Amino acid sequence: NFMLTQPQSVSESPGKTVSISCTGSSGSIASNYVQWYQQRPGSAPIIVISENNQRPSGVPDRFSGSIDSSSNSASLTISGLKTEDEADYYCQSYDSSNHNVVFGGGTKLTVL
């Protein structure tokens, strides 16, 4: 089965830039499209990036998504970090062999 792997945690200082990776176990991660969700404690997830690099309306342009086909991975990059960006971030895609939705294990972002 298709799996997505994320680092457990990352940390960075306010004002800096951080990237969170999401590596696919097989196939082409780009062709299955990757989404990114932000989840603050006690709240439901919200979408911050869809279709690899599309930013939904209302999401600050400090958030961006990219794909590296050579490593079959996606990245979420947050620039100009703010303390309010501190949250868990999940990547999501699809297993085209069985139409199942797949989530990465999540990455805890600490802004200190």
Place this chain on the structure above:
Amino acid sequence: EVQLVESGGGLVKPGGSLRLSCAASGFTFSSYTMNWVRQAPGQGLEWVSSITSFSNYIYYGDSVKGRFTISRDNAKNSLYLQMDSLRGEDTAVYYCARKRLNSRALDPWGQGTLVTVSS
């Protein structure tokens, strides 16, 4: 305003059953694929099931296949999850989430309902 509101969670004994509901408003419910996603305490997100707009296609995660049944009533703008043979590992917050049209994204999500399986 697009809104999803889950209900039906609670405490149930192992082996028991529970039916979750998700009431949708603010959009044409019958046009969208809907999903259930769960999150065990302190853990990550786990996709549970999805159902297309007219129930033509239904999919389940391996951990719930054969025990859970997803359904919808487009006339009532409602999504359901019938959970049978519940186990301790099914303890989680259960979210319903809409799949965007022409997109792979799940947006928005409801606020979730907590299911606790314990004797």
